Amino acid sequence: MSSMPRLMQGNEACVEGAIAAGMRFYAGYPITPSTEIAELAAEKLPKVGGKFIQMEDEIASMGAVIGASLAGLKAMTATSGPGFSLKQENIGFACLTEVPCVIVNVQRGGPSTGQPTLPAQGDVMQARWGTHGDHPIIVLSPSYVREVFDLTVRAFNLSEKYRVPCILLMDEVVGHLREKVQLPDPSSLKIINRKKPDLSKISNYNPYQDYDGDGIPPMVNFGEGVPYHVTGLIHDITGFPSTKPEVTEYLITRLMRKIYNNIDDIVEYEKHFTEDAETVIVSFGSPARSAIRAVKILRSEGENVGLIRLKTIWPFPRKAFRELPLTVKNIIVAEMNFGQLIETVEAACEGKFNIVGLNKYNGELMSPDEVVAKVREVSKNA
Amino acid sequence: MRKNLEKYYRIDKLPHIWCPGCGNGIITGALVRAIDNLKLDKDKICIVSGIGCSSRAPGYLNFNTLHTTHGRALAFATGIKLARPELKVIVLTGDGDCAAIGGNHFIHACRRNIDITTIVFNNSIYGMTSGQYSPLTPVGAYATTAPYGNIDRNFDLCKLAEAAGATYVARGTVYHVPQLIKYIEKALLHKGFSVVETISTCPTYFGRKNKLGSPVKMMEMLRDNTVSAKAAERMSKEELASKIVIGEFAEINAPEYTEEYMKIIKRAQREE
Numbered sequence: 119m120s121s122m123p124r125l126m127q128g129n130e131a132c133v134e135g136a137i138a139a140g141m142r143f144y145a146g147y148p149i150t151p152s153t154e155i156a157e158l159a160a161e162k163l164p165k166v167g168g169k170f171i172q173m174e175d176e177i178a179s180m181g182a183v184i185g186a187s188l189a190g191l192k193a194m195t196a197t198s199g200p201g202f203s204l205k206q207e208n209i210g211f212a213c214l215t216e217v218p219c220v221i222v223n224v225q226r227g228g229p230s231t232g233q234p235t236l237p238a239q240g241d242v243m244q245a246r247w248g249t250h251g252d253h254p255i256i257v258l259s260p261s262y263v264r265e266v267f268d269l270t271v272r273a274f275n276l277s278e279k280y281r282v283p284c285i286l287l288m289d290e291v292v293g294h295l296r297e298k299v300q301l302p303d304p305s306s307l308k309i310i311n312r313k314k315p316d317l318s319k320i321s322n323y324n325p326y327q328d329y330d331g332d333g334i335p336p337m338v339n340f341g342e343g344v345p346y347h348v349t350g351l352i353h354d355i356t357g358f359p360s361t362k363p364e365v366t367e368y369l370i371t372r373l374m375r376k377i378y379n380n381i382d383d384i385v386e387y388e389k390h391f392t393e394d395a396e397t398v399i400v401s402f403g404s405p406a407r408s409a410i411r412a413v414k415i416l417r418s419e420g421e422n423v424g425l426i427r428l429k430t431i432w433p434f435p436r437k438a439f440r441e442l443p444l445t446v447k448n449i450i451v452a453e454m455n456f457g458q459l460i461e462t463v464e465a466a467c468e469g470k471f472n473i474v475g476l477n478k479y480n481g482e483l484m485s486p487d488e489v490v491a492k493v494r495e496v497s498k499n500a
Numbered sequence: 501m502r503k504n505l506e507k508y509y510r511i512d513k514l515p516h517i518w519c520p521g522c523g524n525g526i527i528t529g530a531l532v533r534a535i536d537n538l539k540l541d542k543d544k545i546c547i548v549s550g551i552g553c554s555s556r557a558p559g560y561l562n563f564n565t566l567h568t569t570h571g572r573a574l575a576f577a578t579g580i581k582l583a584r585p586e587l588k589v590i591v592l593t594g595d596g597d598c599a600a601i602g603g604n605h606f607i608h609a610c611r612r613n614i615d616i617t618t619i620v621f622n623n624s625i626y627g628m629t630s631g632q633y634s635p636l637t638p639v640g641a642y643a644t645t646a647p648y649g650n651i652d653r654n655f656d657l658c659k660l661a662e663a664a665g666a667t668y669v670a671r672g673t674v675y676h677v678p679q680l681i682k683y684i685e686k687a688l689l690h691k692g693f694s695v696v697e698t699i700s701t702c703p704t705y706f707g708r709k710n711k712l713g714s715p716v717k718m719m720e721m722l723r724d725n726t727v728s729a730k731a732a733e734r735m736s737k738e739e740l741a742s743k744i745v746i747g748e749f750a751e752i753n754a755p756e757y758t759e760e761y762m763k764i765i766k767r768a769q770r771e772e
Contacts, residue, residue: 143583164768169582169761174608178575181568181605185548185579188566189587193579211569340564340580341587343543347510347559349567358513358559 123300128266128293129154129196131301132222132286133162135270136194138304140311141220142168143193145182147175147201150234151290152224155196176201180208180221187217188348190339192274196222199232202241202248209283210249211350213373216281216326216335218312220273223285224293225403227481236481237290239403239454245285246432252370254377256284256384257432259402263297269429275310276384280376281334287431289454291404291483312337317344326369327355333376377433385435388427391417395424397448397493399476400463402428405452405484412489423493431459436466448496452476452489472496508532508542510562517556519627521707521715523674523700527621528557530677530698531590534684545588548577550602552628553702554594554621571602574609577616585758588688591618595636596626599655603635610664610693614757617687617694620657623702631705642709661695662750668694669750674701675722676746683748692756699726699744 126134132155136144144159146152160170169191173179176197183193197205202223212219227233228240241248245257256276260266270286277284315323315336325346326335335355338344351359352366360366377384390413392398401409406427416423422445426438439449449471451460457475464473476492478484509532518524535545545563549555551570558565564587568576573591581589598606598620609616625643626632633643633650636657641650661669668690672680680698687694701707701718712718722744729747732740 143579145579161768164761164765167765167769171578171582171761173575173578174604177572178578178605178608181572181575182579182582184568185566185576185581186583187579188576189546189580189583191583193583207569208572340546340566341544341584345543345562345564347565347567349559350569351567 121301123298125296126263126299127154127296128260128263128288129224130158131263131266131299132196132270132288133158134301135267136220136274137162137166137168138267138307139271139274140192140309141194141274142166143183143186143191144168144170144195145173145179145186145193146195147173147179147197149176149198149201151226151293152196152198152222155222155224176204177208180205183219184208184212184217187219188340190341192218192278194220194222196224198224198226198234199228199241200230202244206248210251210253212283213249213253213255214350215348216337216373218277218281219283220270220277221283221285223287225287225289233481235290237404237454237483238479238481239289239405240458240479241287242431242453242455242458245287252374254282254373255432256280256282256377256430257287258284258429259287259431260292260429261403261406261427263292263295264299265429266292267299267301271307271309275308278312279310279334280380281312281337282377287403289403314338324355325357326353328372333372333379381433382437384430384433385437386429387435387438388429389438390425390427392424392426392446393443394422394445395443396422396445397450397497398424398426398442398446399450399452399489399493400426400428400459401452402431402459403454405454405478408484408486409452409489411486412493415486415490416493421493421497434462434466439463439466446471449473450476450492450496452484452492454478454484505532505536508535508562510560513560516560518553519704521701521703521718522553523623523702524553524557524621526674526677527619527680527698527700528560530680531619531684532561533681534688537681538685538688540588540688544586545590546580547590547592548573548580549592550594550597552594552597552626553623554592555597557592571597571600572605573597574602574605574616574618578609578614581614581616582758582761585615589616590688591616593618593620595620595622595624596634599635599657607660607664610661610666610695612757613665613667613692613754615691615693617684617690617696619684620695620697621700622657622697623700623706625702625706625709627702627705631709641706644709657697658695658749665693666695666750667692667752667754670695670748671697671699671746673699673722673726673744673746675719676726679746686748690751692754
């Protein structure tokens with residue numbers, strides 16, 4: 119039975135989605151505009167037998183989440199800009215040690231303390247490359263409150279399936295917006311749990327051996343009777359440190375390939391009116407809502423405008439741009455930053471289109487009128 | 501090595517990386533003996549470390565072991581313990597790892613009184629990075645980053661732990677091994693956050709920089725320079741100035757964090 123429709127905030131939908139996905143551990147630190155996620159996790163988790171802890175800082179929260187996940191609980195933390203910066207070292211630890219976990223970043227204005235109460239999308243590149251070294255990561259970005267619920271479930275599923283940290287990249291508007299939401303029946307949700315080894319067939323379990331040939335080693339939780347070693351050093355299949363070139367190259371290649379070989383499973387995006395479009399807007403998060411409105415206005419006026427709304431940002435859905443019809447001349451990348459995703463869009467388009475940025479970085483939400491004006495400007499100049 | 505202790509080690513990972521004369525192997529051996537004496541379930545033990553010489557110890561120990569980021573062992577350990585309270589969680593850390601970069605996590609773990617045993621390998625220096633001063637390097641000592649002598653006042657880690665709320669606090673040395681084993685046993689049996697600071701020897705960096713002589717000489721210094729907590733009570737501040745006080749400083753019963761959280765779960769579910 120799905121629940122009655124009710125008015126719900128994005129941050130609340132995130133906690134509902136997390137618990138529905140099986141989250142049983144949350145560690146966090148208060149920071150605007152994500153704090154409601156911690157408050158609601160503190161209230162709701164013990165009701166389902168889960169654990170909440172407010173740690174002494176953002177770094178500790180990330181550490182505790184990784185520890186809890188290794189001990190077998192699905193774990194999440196939530197933060198915003200400055201806290202996201204602080205968590206980066208331990209996010210890298212989770213990437214290398216392949217510990218499933220979900221990190222929510224409700225983006226606010228930056229850099230530094232920036233604008234804690236105002237929306238921005240300035241962490242697009244930090245979400246991809248915030249921690250040092252070559253590493254895989256999955257980043258999802260919701261535009262609606264109900265979608266926050268769905269993508270939080272998906273973040274846990276992808277994280278568990280691929281043993282990789284998954285980042286839910288929200289923005290202040292989506293986090294604080296209240297919308298009427300009808301949550302799905304929990305039994306209708308597809309929930310993925312981490313793959314376990316068949317220990318009756320494996321005599322000497324190696325924690326980082328690719329037993330199934332899919333690049334994803336099956337995982338034993340701490341305390342389940344198979345002691346093993348986990349380290350943030352480059353390691354071989356036994357989990358112990360190695361400086362051998364072939365071991366190093368194999369590990370980094372496997373970590374990247376387990377994500378990029380499954381890109382079609384991981385990326386999600388929506389196309390609106392792109393079939394005959396001359397101009398295509400690319401957007402994600404809250405500005406994508408303004409873009410949808412703008413497309414409706416312009417279509418009613420006979421303009422051939424379409425939209426690609428990204429739900430997965432990293433790995434980047436290059437496919438969405440390869441599929442575009444020959445009618446497309448212009449791409450407008452609408453994002454609430456000085457221009458971050460546009461460079462990746464340019465690379466994906468391989469010089470085929472005229473690519474223009476629509477950038478808003480003054481603390482205000484991008485309005486439909488601004489998108490409409492940009493499309494008209496670009497169409498006129500084309 | 502005694503044959504019956506071999507099961508606690510990953511023999512194939514030896515020899516270890518520590519320098520000749522380093523005290524870290526003695527602390528690791530004391531931990532293994534304490535675990536053996538208490539007949540703890542090996543599979544239910546989880547050993548967590550940070551970064552540094554001390555933090556390489558878990559790699560040689562045959563338990564669930566986790567070598568984390570610099571200073572953060574207690575944060576990871578807190579997650580493990582709260583997620584799975586039936587595990588016996590032990591943190592191995594060093595003076596830099598614990599008291600500098602990990603200082604905040606240390607005081608807050610003490611404050612929460614979460615049932616984790618922390619063994620601090622205090623060799624008074626950053627060994628892994630070859631000899632910089634730490635918050636436990638004595639004033640006046642030399643290090644590569646204190647070429648004119650250290651002016652940073654050092655922590656008394658046991659006092660810090662006690663003040664922050666740790667409920668079992670002791671200090672031993674790598675010279676007084678039977679006593680160290682006893683302290684670690686008591687720490688492991690203690691319900692709550694327990695700290696055993698262990699004064700270790702680093703002949704390669706601390707010893708060399710401070711002209712302390714051979715590893716044997718450094719051991720003799722530990723023998724000659726220590727006083728028991730009881731004897732220290734009768735000594736003046738001046739008399740204690742160059743001494744290391746060893747012994748037990750706190751043993752208190754207080755509510756333990758994961759048990760308190762289980763009560764929260766019961767209360768939340770009752771109100772549901």
